[in-house]
Amino acid sequence: MSSGSLRRITKELTELNENPPSGVTACPISDSDLYKWNVTLTAPKGSLYYGGVFHLNLTLPSEYPFKPPTLNFTTKIYHPNVSNDDKGSMCLGILRAENWKPSCKILAVLEMARGLLLEPNVDDAVETNIADQYKNDRAGFEKTVKQWIKNHAKEK
Amino acid sequence: MPTPQPFVQDVSVASPELTSFNEAQRLAEMEKLSSDYTPEYTGPLVGDLKSSRELAHEYVGADPIYVTKTSAMYPAYTHYRKIRGDGNCAWRAIAFGYFELLLRSNSVDVVNRERARLRSLGNLLKAADIRDYLYEDFATDTDSVFQVISTSILEEDPNAASALLTQFNEASDSSVAYLKMLTSAWMKSRPGDYEAYLETSVLEYCSIFIEPFGVELDHVGVKAFIDCLVIPADFRVEISYLDRSPGSEMNIHHFESGENPYAPTLRLLYRPGHYDIIYKAEDLSELVPFLDKPQASLVQVSFMPHLPDQFFESTPLNFFLQPVNSVANTTTTSIRTNDDRDRFRASLFQYPPFQPSPLPFQTSIFRNSAYNPSHYQSENFQPELYQPELTDVSSRGGHGSRRRV
Numbered sequence: 001m002s003s004g005s006l007r008r009i010t011k012e013l014t015e016l017n018e019n020p021p022s023g024v025t026a027c028p029i030s031d032s033d034l035y036k037w038n039v040t041l042t043a044p045k046g047s048l049y050y051g052g053v054f055h056l057n058l059t060l061p062s063e064y065p066f067k068p069p070t071l072n073f074t075t076k077i078y079h080p081n082v083s084n085d086d087k088g089s090m091c092l093g094i095l096r097a098e099n100w101k102p103s104c105k106i107l108a109v110l111e112m113a114r115g116l117l118l119e120p121n122v123d124d125a126v127e128t129n130i131a132d133q134y135k136n137d138r139a140g141f142e143k144t145v146k147q148w149i150k151n152h153a154k155e156k
Numbered sequence: 157m158p159t160p161q162p163f164v165q166d167v168s169v170a171s172p173e174l175t176s177f178n179e180a181q182r183l184a185e186m187e188k189l190s191s192d193y194t195p196e197y198t199g200p201l202v203g204d205l206k207s208s209r210e211l212a213h214e215y216v217g218a219d220p221i222y223v224t225k226t227s228a229m230y231p232a233y234t235h236y237r238k239i240r241g242d243g244n245c246a247w248r249a250i251a252f253g254y255f256e257l258l259l260r261s262n263s264v265d266v267v268n269r270e271r272a273r274l275r276s277l278g279n280l281l282k283a284a285d286i287r288d289y290l291y292e293d294f295a296t297d298t299d300s301v302f303q304v305i306s307t308s309i310l311e312e313d314p315n316a317a318s319a320l321l322t323q324f325n326e327a328s329d330s331s332v333a334y335l336k337m338l339t340s341a342w343m344k345s346r347p348g349d350y351e352a353y354l355e356t357s358v359l360e361y362c363s364i365f366i367e368p369f370g371v372e373l374d375h376v377g378v379k380a381f382i383d384c385l386v387i388p389a390d391f392r393v394e395i396s397y398l399d400r401s402p403g404s405e406m407n408i409h410h411f412e413s414g415e416n417p418y419a420p421t422l423r424l425l426y427r428p429g430h431y432d433i434i435y436k437a438e439d440l441s442e443l444v445p446f447l448d449k450p451q452a453s454l455v456q457v458s459f460m461p462h463l464p465d466q467f468f469e470s471t472p473l474n475f476f477l478q479p480v481n482s483v484a485n486t487t488t489t490s491i492r493t494n495d496d497r498d499r500f501r502a503s504l505f506q507y508p509p510f511q512p513s514p515l516p517f518q519t520s521i522f523r524n525s526a527y528n529p530s531h532y533q534s535e536n537f538q539p540e541l542y543q544p545e546l547t548d549v550s551s552r553g554g555h556g557s558r559r560r561v
Contacts, residue, residue, distance in 0.1 A: 004293045004297070004330070007293060008289065008290075008293060011289040012289075015287075063329075065333075066329050066333065066369050067369075097369075097370060098243075098368060098370060098371055099364075099368050099371075100368060100369055100370075101336075101367040101368050101369060102290075102294070102333040102336075102337075102369050103286060103290045103291065103333075103337060103367065105287075105290070
Protein backbone atom coordinates (compact mmCIF):
# COMPACT_ATOMS: atom_id res chain seq x y z
CA MET A 1 0.00 0.00 0.00
CA SER A 2 2.70 2.44 0.92
CA SER A 3 4.67 1.67 -2.24
CA GLY A 4 1.45 2.46 -4.10
CA SER A 5 1.06 5.77 -2.31
CA LEU A 6 4.70 6.67 -2.96
CA ARG A 7 4.28 5.92 -6.65
CA ARG A 8 1.19 8.05 -6.75
CA ILE A 9 2.85 10.95 -4.92
CA THR A 10 5.86 10.82 -7.26
CA LYS A 11 3.57 11.05 -10.27
CA GLU A 12 1.66 13.96 -8.81
CA LEU A 13 4.92 15.73 -8.02
CA THR A 14 6.13 15.26 -11.59
CA GLU A 15 2.88 16.65 -12.91
CA LEU A 16 3.08 19.65 -10.57
CA ASN A 17 6.62 20.39 -11.72
CA GLU A 18 5.69 20.10 -15.39
CA ASN A 19 2.60 22.24 -15.03
CA PRO A 20 3.04 24.50 -12.02
CA PRO A 21 -0.24 26.14 -10.98
CA SER A 22 -0.16 29.92 -10.78
CA GLY A 23 0.41 31.49 -7.40
CA VAL A 24 1.41 28.20 -5.80
CA THR A 25 4.71 26.53 -5.17
CA ALA A 26 4.73 23.12 -3.59
CA CYS A 27 7.44 20.53 -3.09
CA PRO A 28 8.51 17.96 -0.53
CA ILE A 29 10.72 19.30 2.27
CA SER A 30 13.32 16.65 1.51
CA ASP A 31 13.82 13.95 -1.08
CA SER A 32 13.84 11.32 1.62
CA ASP A 33 10.33 12.07 2.87
CA LEU A 34 7.76 12.71 0.17
CA TYR A 35 4.94 12.83 2.73
CA LYS A 36 5.79 16.32 4.06
CA TRP A 37 5.58 19.28 1.73
CA ASN A 38 6.30 22.98 1.91
CA VAL A 39 3.70 25.10 0.17
CA THR A 40 3.75 28.80 -0.62
CA LEU A 41 0.58 30.59 -1.66
CA THR A 42 0.22 34.06 -3.08
CA ALA A 43 -3.28 35.42 -3.26
CA PRO A 44 -4.80 36.14 -6.66
CA LYS A 45 -5.42 39.73 -7.79
CA GLY A 46 -8.67 41.07 -6.40
CA SER A 47 -8.30 39.07 -3.21
CA LEU A 48 -8.25 40.79 0.16
CA TYR A 49 -5.12 38.79 0.81
CA TYR A 50 -3.37 40.10 -2.32
CA GLY A 51 0.17 41.09 -1.51
CA GLY A 52 0.63 38.50 1.19
CA VAL A 53 2.84 35.46 0.90
CA PHE A 54 1.60 32.51 2.92
CA HIS A 55 3.61 29.47 3.93
CA LEU A 56 1.88 26.18 4.64
CA ASN A 57 2.73 22.63 5.56
CA LEU A 58 1.04 19.88 3.62
CA THR A 59 1.18 16.44 5.20
CA LEU A 60 0.19 13.29 3.36
CA PRO A 61 -1.00 10.36 5.49
CA SER A 62 0.63 6.97 4.98
CA GLU A 63 -2.78 5.79 3.71
CA TYR A 64 -2.72 8.38 0.93
CA PRO A 65 -4.63 8.45 -1.43
CA PHE A 66 -7.30 6.76 0.69
CA LYS A 67 -7.12 9.48 3.34
CA PRO A 68 -6.86 13.22 2.66
CA PRO A 69 -3.77 15.38 3.15
CA THR A 70 -3.73 17.85 6.03
CA LEU A 71 -3.02 21.50 5.46
CA ASN A 72 -1.62 23.95 8.03
CA PHE A 73 -0.80 27.63 7.62
CA THR A 74 2.53 28.40 9.25
CA THR A 75 2.06 32.06 8.34
CA LYS A 76 -0.57 33.67 10.54
CA ILE A 77 -3.66 34.57 8.55
CA TYR A 78 -6.96 36.17 9.54
CA HIS A 79 -9.44 33.96 7.72
CA PRO A 80 -12.77 32.31 8.63
CA ASN A 81 -11.58 28.92 7.33
CA VAL A 82 -8.21 28.80 9.07
CA SER A 83 -8.04 28.03 12.76
CA ASN A 84 -6.74 31.01 14.68
CA ASP A 85 -4.23 29.07 16.78
CA ASP A 86 -0.69 27.81 16.50
CA LYS A 87 -1.83 25.04 14.13
CA GLY A 88 -3.40 27.25 11.49
CA SER A 89 -5.31 24.27 10.17
CA MET A 90 -7.62 24.37 7.24
CA CYS A 91 -10.11 21.54 7.16
CA LEU A 92 -13.11 21.79 4.93
CA GLY A 93 -14.47 20.40 1.71
CA ILE A 94 -12.30 17.69 0.20
CA LEU A 95 -9.88 17.95 3.14
CA ARG A 96 -12.45 16.19 5.32
CA ALA A 97 -12.10 12.42 5.41
CA GLU A 98 -15.77 11.89 4.54
CA ASN A 99 -15.49 14.08 1.45
CA TRP A 100 -12.09 12.97 0.26
CA LYS A 101 -11.92 11.03 -2.99
CA PRO A 102 -8.93 8.84 -3.79
CA SER A 103 -9.02 10.40 -7.25
CA CYS A 104 -8.46 13.90 -5.82
CA LYS A 105 -5.04 15.30 -6.36
CA ILE A 106 -2.74 17.44 -4.22
CA LEU A 107 -3.21 20.05 -6.91
CA ALA A 108 -6.95 20.17 -6.16
CA VAL A 109 -6.18 20.79 -2.49
CA LEU A 110 -3.79 23.61 -3.34
CA GLU A 111 -6.24 25.20 -5.74
CA MET A 112 -8.99 25.01 -3.16
CA ALA A 113 -6.77 26.72 -0.58
CA ARG A 114 -5.90 29.47 -3.03
CA GLY A 115 -9.54 29.84 -4.00
CA LEU A 116 -10.42 30.41 -0.35
CA LEU A 117 -8.08 33.40 -0.30
CA LEU A 118 -10.23 34.93 -2.99
CA GLU A 119 -13.55 33.96 -1.46
CA PRO A 120 -13.77 32.61 2.11
CA ASN A 121 -16.40 29.95 2.71
CA VAL A 122 -18.35 31.47 5.59
CA ASP A 123 -20.92 28.66 5.68
CA ASP A 124 -18.24 26.16 6.63
CA ALA A 125 -16.12 28.35 8.86
CA VAL A 126 -13.90 27.07 11.62
CA GLU A 127 -13.65 30.57 13.15
CA THR A 128 -17.28 31.58 13.44
CA ASN A 129 -16.47 34.99 14.95
CA ILE A 130 -14.35 35.88 11.97
CA ALA A 131 -17.07 34.58 9.65
CA ASP A 132 -19.66 36.76 11.40
CA GLN A 133 -17.42 39.77 11.06
CA TYR A 134 -16.89 38.97 7.38
CA LYS A 135 -20.65 38.92 6.86
CA ASN A 136 -21.63 41.90 9.04
CA ASP A 137 -18.62 44.16 9.31
CA ARG A 138 -16.66 43.79 6.09
CA ALA A 139 -14.65 46.99 6.68
CA GLY A 140 -13.47 45.80 10.10
CA PHE A 141 -12.65 42.40 8.64
CA GLU A 142 -10.61 43.90 5.81
CA LYS A 143 -8.72 46.11 8.22
CA THR A 144 -7.62 43.17 10.38
CA VAL A 145 -6.72 41.10 7.30
CA LYS A 146 -4.47 43.88 6.00
CA GLN A 147 -2.96 44.40 9.42
CA TRP A 148 -2.10 40.71 9.77
CA ILE A 149 -0.65 40.57 6.27
CA LYS A 150 1.55 43.55 7.12
CA ASN A 151 2.68 41.95 10.36
CA HIS A 152 3.08 38.34 9.27
CA ALA A 153 2.81 37.76 5.54
CA LYS A 154 5.20 40.25 3.95
CA GLU A 155 8.26 38.80 2.32
CA LYS A 156 11.26 40.91 3.08
CA MET B 157 -37.89 -15.92 22.38
CA PRO B 158 -36.94 -14.23 25.64
CA THR B 159 -39.18 -14.52 28.63
CA PRO B 160 -41.43 -11.47 28.99
CA GLN B 161 -39.55 -8.65 30.66
CA PRO B 162 -41.48 -6.15 32.71
CA PHE B 163 -38.84 -3.41 32.56
CA VAL B 164 -37.48 -3.41 29.07
CA GLN B 165 -38.53 0.17 28.47
CA ASP B 166 -36.38 2.10 30.87
CA VAL B 167 -33.96 0.50 33.24
CA SER B 168 -33.27 3.67 35.17
CA VAL B 169 -36.80 3.80 36.61
CA ALA B 170 -36.93 0.12 37.54
CA SER B 171 -37.43 0.30 41.29
CA PRO B 172 -35.11 -1.77 43.48
CA GLU B 173 -37.98 -3.45 45.34
CA LEU B 174 -39.31 -4.84 42.12
CA THR B 175 -36.10 -6.16 40.75
CA SER B 176 -32.85 -7.38 42.17
CA PHE B 177 -29.64 -5.55 41.53
CA ASN B 178 -28.43 -8.33 39.27
CA GLU B 179 -31.57 -8.18 37.27
CA ALA B 180 -31.23 -4.44 36.83
CA GLN B 181 -27.65 -4.85 35.75
CA ARG B 182 -28.61 -7.53 33.29
CA LEU B 183 -31.33 -5.32 31.86
CA ALA B 184 -28.91 -2.42 31.61
CA GLU B 185 -26.57 -4.59 29.62
CA MET B 186 -29.44 -5.68 27.39
CA GLU B 187 -30.49 -2.11 26.87
CA LYS B 188 -26.94 -1.16 26.02
CA LEU B 189 -26.55 -4.01 23.56
CA SER B 190 -29.73 -3.06 21.88
CA SER B 191 -29.20 0.67 21.59
CA ASP B 192 -25.43 0.93 21.26
CA TYR B 193 -24.84 -1.62 18.55
CA THR B 194 -22.18 -0.29 16.27
CA PRO B 195 -20.28 -2.36 13.77
CA GLU B 196 -16.71 -3.23 14.67
CA TYR B 197 -13.94 -0.95 13.53
CA THR B 198 -11.21 -3.45 14.20
CA GLY B 199 -10.46 -6.83 12.72
CA PRO B 200 -9.92 -7.69 9.09
CA LEU B 201 -11.65 -5.71 6.39
CA VAL B 202 -13.44 -8.87 5.37
CA GLY B 203 -13.64 -11.53 8.07
CA ASP B 204 -13.62 -15.32 8.09
CA LEU B 205 -16.64 -17.47 7.48
CA LYS B 206 -18.52 -18.00 10.76
CA SER B 207 -21.62 -19.82 11.85
CA SER B 208 -24.58 -17.50 11.75
CA ARG B 209 -25.47 -18.57 15.26
CA GLU B 210 -22.71 -16.25 16.40
CA LEU B 211 -24.71 -13.48 14.83
CA ALA B 212 -27.74 -14.44 16.87
CA HIS B 213 -25.58 -14.39 20.00
CA GLU B 214 -24.87 -10.70 19.45
CA TYR B 215 -28.56 -10.09 19.93
CA VAL B 216 -29.34 -12.47 22.74
CA GLY B 217 -30.10 -9.63 25.10
CA ALA B 218 -31.22 -7.08 22.57
CA ASP B 219 -34.54 -5.83 21.28
CA PRO B 220 -36.97 -8.78 21.05
CA ILE B 221 -37.64 -8.06 17.39
CA TYR B 222 -33.94 -8.49 16.64
CA VAL B 223 -33.84 -11.65 18.75
CA THR B 224 -36.75 -13.14 16.86
CA LYS B 225 -35.36 -12.21 13.49
CA THR B 226 -31.79 -13.32 14.12
CA SER B 227 -33.02 -16.58 15.62
CA ALA B 228 -35.17 -17.14 12.55
CA MET B 229 -32.11 -16.62 10.34
CA TYR B 230 -30.61 -19.86 11.46
CA PRO B 231 -30.78 -22.46 9.90
CA ALA B 232 -31.92 -20.83 6.67
CA TYR B 233 -28.67 -18.88 6.63
CA THR B 234 -25.99 -21.08 8.10
CA HIS B 235 -22.97 -18.80 7.83
CA TYR B 236 -21.95 -15.19 7.70
CA ARG B 237 -18.91 -13.07 7.12
CA LYS B 238 -18.29 -9.93 9.08
CA ILE B 239 -17.24 -6.85 7.15
CA ARG B 240 -15.41 -4.03 8.90
CA GLY B 241 -17.75 -1.13 9.57
CA ASP B 242 -15.65 1.74 8.30
CA GLY B 243 -18.12 3.31 5.90
CA ASN B 244 -16.98 1.13 3.01
CA CYS B 245 -18.74 -2.02 4.20
CA ALA B 246 -21.29 -2.11 1.38
CA TRP B 247 -18.52 -1.75 -1.18
CA ARG B 248 -16.38 -4.43 0.41
CA ALA B 249 -19.27 -6.83 1.00
CA ILE B 250 -20.57 -6.63 -2.55
CA ALA B 251 -17.10 -6.70 -4.12
CA PHE B 252 -15.94 -9.65 -2.04
CA GLY B 253 -19.21 -11.51 -2.62
CA TYR B 254 -18.79 -10.95 -6.33
CA PHE B 255 -15.25 -12.32 -6.34
CA GLU B 256 -16.33 -15.25 -4.23
CA LEU B 257 -19.06 -16.16 -6.71
CA LEU B 258 -16.48 -15.96 -9.48
CA LEU B 259 -14.27 -18.37 -7.59
CA ARG B 260 -17.22 -20.66 -6.98
CA SER B 261 -18.07 -20.62 -10.67
CA ASN B 262 -14.89 -22.64 -11.01
CA SER B 263 -14.66 -21.52 -14.59
CA VAL B 264 -11.63 -19.65 -15.84
CA ASP B 265 -13.76 -18.55 -18.79
CA VAL B 266 -16.21 -16.80 -16.50
CA VAL B 267 -13.37 -15.17 -14.55
CA ASN B 268 -11.64 -14.00 -17.72
CA ARG B 269 -14.85 -12.68 -19.16
CA GLU B 270 -15.44 -10.59 -16.03
CA ARG B 271 -11.83 -9.50 -15.89
CA ALA B 272 -12.10 -8.26 -19.46
CA ARG B 273 -15.41 -6.56 -18.76
CA LEU B 274 -13.96 -4.63 -15.82
CA ARG B 275 -10.97 -3.61 -17.90
CA SER B 276 -13.24 -2.30 -20.59
CA LEU B 277 -15.31 -0.42 -17.99
CA GLY B 278 -12.02 1.32 -17.24
CA ASN B 279 -12.42 3.00 -20.62
CA LEU B 280 -15.27 4.99 -19.11
CA LEU B 281 -12.66 6.60 -16.86
CA LYS B 282 -10.44 7.36 -19.81
CA ALA B 283 -13.41 8.85 -21.60
CA ALA B 284 -14.16 10.98 -18.54
CA ASP B 285 -10.68 12.45 -18.92
CA ILE B 286 -9.39 11.18 -15.60
CA ARG B 287 -5.60 11.02 -15.59
CA ASP B 288 -4.63 7.36 -15.86
CA TYR B 289 -2.20 7.40 -12.93
CA LEU B 290 -5.12 8.26 -10.66
CA TYR B 291 -6.69 4.87 -11.18
CA GLU B 292 -4.17 2.52 -12.77
CA ASP B 293 -2.78 1.39 -9.40
CA PHE B 294 -6.32 0.69 -8.23
CA ALA B 295 -7.06 -1.18 -11.44
CA THR B 296 -3.89 -3.25 -11.11
CA ASP B 297 -4.69 -4.19 -7.51
CA THR B 298 -8.22 -5.15 -8.50
CA ASP B 299 -6.86 -7.20 -11.35
CA SER B 300 -4.62 -9.06 -8.88
CA VAL B 301 -7.76 -10.47 -7.26
CA PHE B 302 -8.92 -11.86 -10.61
CA GLN B 303 -5.44 -13.28 -11.10
CA VAL B 304 -5.55 -15.12 -7.77
CA ILE B 305 -8.97 -16.54 -8.60
CA SER B 306 -8.01 -17.86 -12.02
CA THR B 307 -4.75 -19.30 -10.70
CA SER B 308 -6.65 -21.06 -7.92
CA ILE B 309 -9.10 -22.53 -10.38
CA LEU B 310 -6.40 -23.67 -12.79
CA GLU B 311 -4.30 -25.23 -10.05
CA GLU B 312 -7.32 -26.70 -8.28
CA ASP B 313 -5.99 -25.12 -5.11
CA PRO B 314 -7.75 -26.60 -2.07
CA ASN B 315 -7.04 -23.36 -0.18
CA ALA B 316 -8.53 -21.17 -2.88
CA ALA B 317 -11.08 -19.61 -0.55
CA SER B 318 -8.50 -18.38 1.92
CA ALA B 319 -6.17 -17.26 -0.87
CA LEU B 320 -8.98 -15.10 -2.18
CA LEU B 321 -9.72 -13.69 1.27
CA THR B 322 -6.07 -12.81 1.83
CA GLN B 323 -5.67 -11.20 -1.56
CA PHE B 324 -8.90 -9.28 -1.30
CA ASN B 325 -8.05 -7.92 2.13
CA GLU B 326 -4.72 -6.82 0.73
CA ALA B 327 -6.21 -5.12 -2.31
CA SER B 328 -9.49 -4.11 -0.70
CA ASP B 329 -8.95 -0.34 -0.40
CA SER B 330 -7.70 -0.15 -3.96
CA SER B 331 -10.53 -2.28 -5.25
CA VAL B 332 -13.09 -0.19 -3.43
CA ALA B 333 -11.55 3.00 -4.79
CA TYR B 334 -11.55 1.58 -8.31
CA LEU B 335 -15.09 0.25 -8.11
CA LYS B 336 -16.27 3.59 -6.76
CA MET B 337 -14.78 5.31 -9.79
CA LEU B 338 -16.31 2.74 -12.12
CA THR B 339 -19.73 2.99 -10.46
CA SER B 340 -19.62 6.77 -10.67
CA ALA B 341 -18.69 6.61 -14.35
CA TRP B 342 -21.38 3.97 -14.87
CA MET B 343 -24.08 6.18 -13.33
CA LYS B 344 -22.95 9.21 -15.30
CA SER B 345 -23.07 7.20 -18.50
CA ARG B 346 -26.75 6.32 -17.96
CA PRO B 347 -28.20 9.08 -15.81
CA GLY B 348 -31.72 8.25 -16.96
CA ASP B 349 -31.67 5.02 -14.96
CA TYR B 350 -31.06 6.78 -11.65
CA GLU B 351 -32.22 10.38 -11.91
CA ALA B 352 -35.77 9.53 -10.93
CA TYR B 353 -34.60 8.21 -7.54
CA LEU B 354 -32.45 11.22 -6.73
CA GLU B 355 -33.14 14.67 -5.41
CA THR B 356 -30.01 16.00 -7.04
CA SER B 357 -28.36 15.49 -10.39
CA VAL B 358 -26.48 12.25 -10.99
CA LEU B 359 -23.29 14.30 -11.25
CA GLU B 360 -23.74 15.85 -7.83
CA TYR B 361 -24.93 12.59 -6.29
CA CYS B 362 -21.81 10.77 -7.44
CA SER B 363 -19.58 13.51 -6.17
CA ILE B 364 -21.17 13.39 -2.69
CA PHE B 365 -22.25 9.77 -2.19
CA ILE B 366 -20.24 7.57 -4.55
CA GLU B 367 -16.78 9.02 -5.08
CA PRO B 368 -15.72 10.01 -1.55
CA PHE B 369 -13.90 7.22 0.26
CA GLY B 370 -15.63 5.96 3.38
CA VAL B 371 -19.05 7.50 2.83
CA GLU B 372 -21.94 5.12 3.49
CA LEU B 373 -23.67 3.83 0.41
CA ASP B 374 -27.41 4.50 0.30
CA HIS B 375 -30.01 2.43 -1.50
CA VAL B 376 -29.64 4.12 -4.90
CA GLY B 377 -25.88 3.75 -4.66
CA VAL B 378 -26.18 0.08 -3.76
CA LYS B 379 -28.42 -0.45 -6.75
CA ALA B 380 -26.02 1.34 -9.07
CA PHE B 381 -23.04 -0.59 -7.76
CA ILE B 382 -24.86 -3.89 -8.17
CA ASP B 383 -26.02 -2.86 -11.65
CA CYS B 384 -22.47 -2.07 -12.60
CA LEU B 385 -20.59 -4.98 -11.04
CA VAL B 386 -22.80 -7.91 -10.17
CA ILE B 387 -25.79 -8.12 -12.51
CA PRO B 388 -23.78 -8.13 -15.78
CA ALA B 389 -21.83 -11.10 -14.38
CA ASP B 390 -25.13 -12.99 -14.33
CA PHE B 391 -25.31 -13.13 -10.54
CA ARG B 392 -28.22 -12.18 -8.32
CA VAL B 393 -28.13 -10.18 -5.12
CA GLU B 394 -30.42 -10.64 -2.17
CA ILE B 395 -30.37 -8.14 0.70
CA SER B 396 -32.03 -9.15 3.96
CA TYR B 397 -32.99 -6.20 6.10
CA LEU B 398 -32.64 -6.74 9.82
CA ASP B 399 -34.51 -3.85 11.38
CA ARG B 400 -37.23 -3.17 13.92
CA SER B 401 -40.05 -3.42 11.40
CA PRO B 402 -42.86 -5.71 12.56
CA GLY B 403 -42.79 -9.39 11.72
CA SER B 404 -40.69 -12.34 12.71
CA GLU B 405 -38.61 -12.56 9.56
CA MET B 406 -36.37 -10.20 7.69
CA ASN B 407 -37.55 -8.32 4.64
CA ILE B 408 -35.67 -9.40 1.58
CA HIS B 409 -34.92 -7.27 -1.43
CA HIS B 410 -33.83 -8.87 -4.69
CA PHE B 411 -31.65 -7.47 -7.43
CA GLU B 412 -31.54 -9.56 -10.58
CA SER B 413 -31.62 -9.36 -14.31
CA GLY B 414 -34.37 -11.96 -14.37
CA GLU B 415 -32.81 -13.68 -17.34
CA ASN B 416 -31.30 -16.65 -15.57
CA PRO B 417 -33.34 -18.33 -12.85
CA TYR B 418 -30.28 -20.35 -11.82
CA ALA B 419 -28.03 -17.34 -11.35
CA PRO B 420 -25.85 -17.77 -8.24
CA THR B 421 -26.82 -15.46 -5.44
CA LEU B 422 -24.79 -13.07 -3.37
CA ARG B 423 -26.60 -12.56 -0.05
CA LEU B 424 -26.15 -9.54 2.16
CA LEU B 425 -27.41 -8.85 5.64
CA TYR B 426 -28.28 -5.22 6.25
CA ARG B 427 -28.44 -3.85 9.75
CA PRO B 428 -29.07 -0.12 9.88
CA GLY B 429 -25.86 1.43 8.61
CA HIS B 430 -24.00 -1.80 8.04
CA TYR B 431 -23.67 -4.67 5.58
CA ASP B 432 -22.32 -8.20 6.14
CA ILE B 433 -22.37 -11.24 3.86
CA ILE B 434 -24.61 -14.19 4.73
CA TYR B 435 -24.76 -17.65 3.24
CA LYS B 436 -27.22 -20.46 2.86
CA ALA B 437 -25.88 -23.98 3.19
CA GLU B 438 -26.31 -24.53 -0.52
CA ASP B 439 -24.13 -21.50 -1.30
CA LEU B 440 -21.22 -23.13 0.46
CA SER B 441 -21.70 -26.62 -0.88
CA GLU B 442 -22.17 -25.60 -4.45
CA LEU B 443 -20.91 -28.71 -6.18
CA VAL B 444 -21.68 -28.17 -9.77
CA PRO B 445 -20.06 -25.25 -11.49
CA PHE B 446 -22.67 -23.06 -13.06
CA LEU B 447 -21.52 -22.51 -16.59
CA ASP B 448 -22.37 -19.84 -19.03
CA LYS B 449 -24.62 -22.22 -20.91
CA PRO B 450 -28.17 -21.45 -19.82
CA GLN B 451 -29.53 -23.90 -22.37
CA ALA B 452 -27.80 -26.90 -20.76
CA SER B 453 -30.34 -29.52 -19.82
CA LEU B 454 -31.20 -29.76 -16.18
CA VAL B 455 -32.20 -32.56 -13.94
CA GLN B 456 -33.94 -32.40 -10.58
CA VAL B 457 -32.22 -34.12 -7.71
CA SER B 458 -32.66 -34.12 -3.98
CA PHE B 459 -31.75 -31.15 -1.86
CA MET B 460 -28.87 -32.96 -0.21
CA PRO B 461 -25.72 -31.56 -1.74
CA HIS B 462 -24.74 -35.07 -2.74
CA LEU B 463 -24.39 -35.93 -6.31
CA PRO B 464 -25.60 -39.16 -7.80
CA ASP B 465 -22.93 -41.81 -7.46
CA GLN B 466 -21.98 -41.79 -11.09
CA PHE B 467 -20.52 -38.30 -10.66
CA PHE B 468 -17.95 -39.64 -8.27
CA GLU B 469 -15.99 -42.48 -9.75
CA SER B 470 -13.28 -42.52 -7.11
CA THR B 471 -14.18 -40.56 -4.09
CA PRO B 472 -13.68 -41.61 -0.52
CA LEU B 473 -16.90 -39.81 0.33
CA ASN B 474 -18.86 -42.35 -1.63
CA PHE B 475 -19.49 -44.20 1.54
CA PHE B 476 -21.74 -41.43 2.78
CA LEU B 477 -23.61 -40.75 -0.37
CA GLN B 478 -27.22 -41.77 -0.43
CA PRO B 479 -29.07 -42.89 -3.53
CA VAL B 480 -30.88 -39.84 -4.77
CA ASN B 481 -34.41 -40.91 -4.03
CA SER B 482 -33.75 -42.42 -0.63
CA VAL B 483 -33.36 -39.10 1.07
CA ALA B 484 -36.55 -37.70 2.43
CA ASN B 485 -36.83 -34.26 0.98
CA THR B 486 -39.17 -31.53 0.04
CA THR B 487 -36.82 -29.09 -1.57
CA THR B 488 -35.08 -29.74 -4.82
CA THR B 489 -32.22 -28.07 -6.50
CA SER B 490 -31.02 -28.20 -10.05
CA ILE B 491 -27.82 -29.62 -11.30
CA ARG B 492 -26.56 -30.23 -14.74
CA THR B 493 -26.45 -33.50 -16.51
CA ASN B 494 -23.70 -35.53 -18.04
CA ASP B 495 -22.78 -33.13 -20.78
CA ASP B 496 -20.97 -31.11 -18.14
CA ARG B 497 -19.24 -34.04 -16.59
CA ASP B 498 -15.94 -33.41 -18.24
CA ARG B 499 -15.74 -30.04 -16.63
CA PHE B 500 -16.67 -31.28 -13.22
CA ARG B 501 -13.68 -31.22 -10.92
CA ALA B 502 -13.77 -33.52 -7.94
CA SER B 503 -11.22 -31.62 -5.90
CA LEU B 504 -11.21 -31.30 -2.16
CA PHE B 505 -12.28 -27.71 -2.44
CA GLN B 506 -15.51 -28.67 -4.09
CA TYR B 507 -16.68 -31.24 -1.65
CA PRO B 508 -19.65 -30.32 0.46
CA PRO B 509 -19.15 -29.96 4.18
CA PHE B 510 -19.12 -33.35 5.86
CA GLN B 511 -22.71 -34.55 5.91
CA PRO B 512 -23.12 -37.82 7.72
CA SER B 513 -26.22 -39.68 6.78
CA PRO B 514 -28.73 -39.89 9.58
CA LEU B 515 -29.93 -43.30 8.52
CA PRO B 516 -27.29 -45.65 9.91
CA PHE B 517 -27.55 -44.16 13.40
CA GLN B 518 -30.84 -44.43 15.13
CA THR B 519 -30.01 -44.38 18.82
CA SER B 520 -31.69 -41.68 20.86
CA ILE B 521 -28.28 -40.45 22.01
CA PHE B 522 -27.30 -39.80 18.44
CA ARG B 523 -30.64 -38.31 17.50
CA ASN B 524 -30.43 -35.79 20.30
CA SER B 525 -26.81 -34.94 19.70
CA ALA B 526 -25.39 -32.09 17.69
CA TYR B 527 -23.93 -34.67 15.30
CA ASN B 528 -27.34 -35.44 13.97
CA PRO B 529 -27.88 -33.18 10.98
CA SER B 530 -31.59 -33.13 11.64
CA HIS B 531 -30.91 -31.62 15.05
CA TYR B 532 -31.02 -27.84 15.15
CA GLN B 533 -27.73 -27.67 17.00
CA SER B 534 -25.86 -29.46 14.27
CA GLU B 535 -23.27 -27.46 12.36
CA ASN B 536 -24.70 -29.05 9.22
CA PHE B 537 -28.31 -28.72 10.18
CA GLN B 538 -30.56 -30.10 7.48
CA PRO B 539 -34.19 -29.58 8.40
CA GLU B 540 -35.20 -31.73 5.46
CA LEU B 541 -33.72 -34.74 7.19
CA TYR B 542 -35.96 -34.33 10.17
CA GLN B 543 -38.07 -37.44 10.47
CA PRO B 544 -40.81 -37.04 13.03
CA GLU B 545 -41.55 -40.77 13.34
CA LEU B 546 -37.96 -41.40 14.39
CA THR B 547 -37.68 -38.51 16.78
CA ASP B 548 -39.27 -37.61 20.07
CA VAL B 549 -41.42 -34.79 18.79
CA SER B 550 -42.37 -33.19 22.06
CA SER B 551 -38.89 -32.90 23.50
CA ARG B 552 -37.44 -31.62 20.25
CA GLY B 553 -40.14 -29.02 19.86
CA GLY B 554 -39.46 -27.91 23.40
CA HIS B 555 -35.78 -27.37 22.65
CA GLY B 556 -36.42 -25.52 19.49
CA SER B 557 -38.75 -22.90 20.79
CA ARG B 558 -37.10 -22.17 24.10
CA ARG B 559 -33.45 -22.21 23.40
CA ARG B 560 -32.65 -18.60 24.13
CA VAL B 561 -34.20 -17.79 27.43
